[in-house]
Amino acid sequence: MNSKIIKTLEFEKIRTQLASFAASELGKQRLLRLEPQKTLKDVQDLQDETDDGRKVYRLKGGIPIPKLTDISMSLKRLQIGGSLNGKEISQIGRVLSTTKEVIQFFEALHEQEVEFYRLYAIVDQLIDLPDIRKTIALSIADDGDILSDASSELKRIRQSIRSTETNVREKLDGFIRGKKSQYLSDSIVTIRNDRFVIPVKQEHRNVFGGVVHDQSSTGQTLFIEPQAVLELNNKLRSLKAQERREEERILYELSALLAPHVDEITENSYLLTELDVINAKAAYGNSIDATRPHLNERNHIAVWGARHPLIDREQVVSNDLIIGEEYQAIIITGPNTGGKTIVLKTLGLIQLMGQSGLQIPAKENSQIGIFTEIFADIGDEQSIEQNLSTFSSHMSNIVSILDQIDDKSLVLFDEVGSGTDPQEGASLAVSILDYVGTKGSYVVATTHYPELKVYAYNRPATINASMEFDSHTLAPTYRLMIGIPGRSNAFDISRRLGLPEQVIQQAAGFIKEDSQELNEMIADLEQKRRRTELESHQLKQQIAESEALLRDLRKASEQLEEDQTTVMERAKKEANKIVETSREEAELLMQEIREMQMNLGKSAGVKEHELIDLRKQFDELRQEESLLTKNKVLRKEKEKKQLKVGDEVLTETYGQRGTLLEKTAKGEWVVQIGIMKLKLPESDLRKIEEEPDKQVRRAKRQIANLRSSTDSHVSTQLDLRGFRYEDAIMELDSYLDAALLAGYPQVTIVHGKGTGAIRQGVVEALKKHPQVKSFAFAPANAGGNGATVAVFKG
Structure with a gap:
């Protein structure tokens, strides 16, 4: 899309705000170069990514990406066989550790069954290099320093250095605290030329022997390495040389370890940048309370409650912006400082944001188009260098626009035809708008010319609009009114400011009759609009009351259903209590039979009348089933049964009874039906419930068996x-x-x-x-x- 529109609509400011939310340097650079896309698929993919980012932002506060440095130059050096320093390797290590953290982060979200459009596909491309990541973590500190654990040799050398330094300091401390301290200009141990020295007064330079490494600016103090520590300092210097060689060897080996994996690390860096960009878009969208727009390939725009994103939310006035379905051109009229230019910029900027994959500052269910180009002629673009007048500058811009537009273009004209004679300017404006119409482009134009109000009224697919002006407060409301042309408020303002009525009436007489009729027509339209708004407000109130009544009815219905459920649960508990009591009494009867049998002896039998009497007592345990219990049984037919091994079930597909044997890993059940075993889904099985009094009937059967067992x-x-x-x-x-x-x-x-x-x-x-x-x-x-x-x- 043309670069001029980015500057004209101040989209570059949006990009700067976006970049402030990025964590990585590459992410900031990507966002500062953000460009609108021109195909439905590309825009859809970008909007999916931003929507995913908003979901992560809501659930977890964003994707955990720390500040990452651009490692591209380091990777290029590895490709040509170069060796990296500790800081560069540390930065690569940060990329690898972030890769692991991001993979784990999204694995946790996947386990929680959080769904995304595109984020999982992006994260799946990340490559964890655990061995290299761990090696770097053990060898290099975050600031790039090489750790002692990087190698056993480095650890040994550094231990020797610390030990030697301690010995040197102890000897020098002896000079400082001993009898020779009077020859020192200061009681300190310092370093010159990487060697430990003490400050000695110039006149006593021969007291300590050794080597002079430096002197003060006055020459009164000499920094001397005493003879007593000369050998220790030599040893220390040798150890530090060994340390440097070992560090260089370690860095070389780490660079060689990284070199074969440059492609994987490059890909990880790119993908982390992609996630950082998505994260920044989500955070920015949250900061301006943005919503995801629907996309319309036919360029039917309907943005509800659109806000200019660069104006403070406490001050900006939102407007509904609609174009494309019923009309392709909008002519906005109204006084200066009424907000016409802001409406143009808001429409264009929201369209640029949406096509760049950003969510837009508008209400839910807003809709944008997919334009291949957006053009704008807004503001005073007079060029002093080219010595062009305001009119010439605007006209040059318009000529360039007309050369490029097509049916996939959106054109924004601010004060079209202005800067010249009003009659000629109005004629030019009409011709320009007609030409744009023949190209099939969508156009929104602002103007002061009354002729364009009539043009918009008469021309097909074109509509008037205006910025509302409150004649009582003598101030604009910045509200866009589509369908109503603007009218001059000069007479009303003058009258309220105290201009004599005679002067106003005389001025009105100078206005042409058709202009006067046009103003009266506009005034009548405004009155009808206000009446319609009042009726709309009343209708909304009635709808709100109806919705409130509907909510109350639903709430009452839910409460009634809840009460019914409570009653049913109480009935269940009572039924279970009855069954339990019956079972306990049955057990007592069974025990009594056993005792009678034991008392009578193995050979004796229980008398028939005694068994009949016991059976009569047991029959009396049966409770009459209530209506609620019967309803519960019917209701259970509709409820999901909890299945377990051994349950008797009815298969819906085959209409056969079977027994559950086991549940498979896929959630299916193995069912024994006669001699066959079948695997069936749980949804195809219905548990055959045991009736509430089945335990009682089973106990009856036991008594019957007992009776027969005493006789046979x-x-x-x-x-x-x-x-x-x-x-x-x-x-x-x-x-x-x-x-x-x-x-x-x-x-x-x-x-x-x-x-x-x-x-x-x-x-x-x-x-x-x-x-x-x-x-x-x-x-x-x-x-x-x-x-x-x-x-x-x-």
Whole structure:
């Protein structure tokens, strides 16, 4: 897009503000060169990225990217075989450590199932180099200094240096504190030419011997390396030379380690810059309370509550900007300082921001177009160097614009045709607007010429607009009114300022009749607009009241549903309580039967009338099912059942009953249907619920079994093969009670091998039974793990 529009609409100021939010140097440079894109896909991708960035900003406060330095020159030196210094390697290490942190950051977001349009795809391209990253971290400090742990040799050398320095200082401290301290000009140890020295008075230079390395500006003090520390200083210098060589070797090896991975590091640096740019766009959008615009390839613009981003939010007036669907041209009229130019700049700047991937300062659901070019002729562009008048300068600019426009262009004219004779200027303005219309371009123009009001009224796909002026306060409101042309407020202002009415009436008489009629027409339109606004306000109030009533009704409905749920829950608890009580009473009856049997002896039987009497007592435990309980059963048909291994289910697809064997890693269930095993999704299964009084009926069955067991022989072996899971467990329960009454010390339960479901159920039942002392699989010659032997307590 042409560079002139960037300057005219002050988009460069937006880029400068954006760059202040970037963390990396490359990110700042990228944002300062930010350009609008011209294709729907490119703009869509950029808007997706910024939307992702806003989501991260809301959830985590932004992407964790620290301040990163431009490492491109360092990487180029590595490519040609050069060696880097400690600071350069440290900067590369910072890029590698940031790469790891960003990968971990987005892995955590992925685990939290946060969805993004494009960020995961960008992060997936980052390459972690853990070995190199760790080596740099152990070798180089953040400020570029080489750490002692970089090599064992460097560590040894530095320990020797510290030890030698300590020895030198101790000897020199002896001079400072000893008898010869009187010969010193100051009691300090200092360094000259990388050697430890002491300041000696000039007249006593021969007291300490050694070498003079420096003298004071007056010559009264000599900095002498005493003979006593000469050898130690020599050793120290030698050690420091060794240290430098070892540091150079370490830097060379680290550079050689990095060289093969220049491409990966370059890619990481580029991707981190990309993330930094996205982060900055998100932070900037948050700072101006921006929203994501919809994109319209047909260039139908509808920006609601548009604000100029460079004006303080406390002062800026928002306006709805609409162009493209019903009309391609807007002619804005109104007094000076009314805000016409700001409206032009706001429209153009918002369009530039949106096409650059930035969110816009407007309300939700705003819509922008995709223009290949935006042109503007705004402000006084008079060129002193070219000696052009204001009119000539504007006209030169307009000529250049007309040469380039097409049906994908947006053109902004400020005071089109101004700077010359009004009649000629108005004629030129009409011709220019007609020419733009033939090219299919979208145009917004401001003007003072009344002729353009009539032009906009009569020309197809063109509409009048104006900036509102409050005649009571004699001040503009800066509100854009589309559909209403502006009118002169000179008479109203003069009247309020006290100009005699006679003068005003005489002036009005000088105005042409058609101009007067036009002003009256505009005044009538303004009155109708105010009346419409009042009706709209009343309608909005009615809608708001209706919405409030609807919310109250919904709230009441939700409360009613909640109350019903509460009642149902209470009914559930009561039903469960009844069942539990019935089960406890049934257990007492069962215990009474056992005791009667034990008292009567193994050979004796329980009398028939006693069993009938007990059965009658047990039948009396059944509770009448309430309407709420019945409703609960019906409601359960609609609710999701919690499935577990061993449950009886109905398969929706096949209409068959089956038993759940196991749940797979993919969330499917293995279902035993007859001799078949099928894998079915959980959504295809409906649990067959046990009725509330089934435990009571099961207890009845146990009593019936007990009755038959007293009259007939009970086998020491129970065969459960061929039973369904639920029936097998019920049969086992009854059998164990009968075997106990028969006085057997142990029994054998044959369950077969099969899928193992019934075998597992038998094991669980025997674990819980209070009268079972122990159990184990049968011997190999008696069925092995296809049968279980249970031993009863004595």
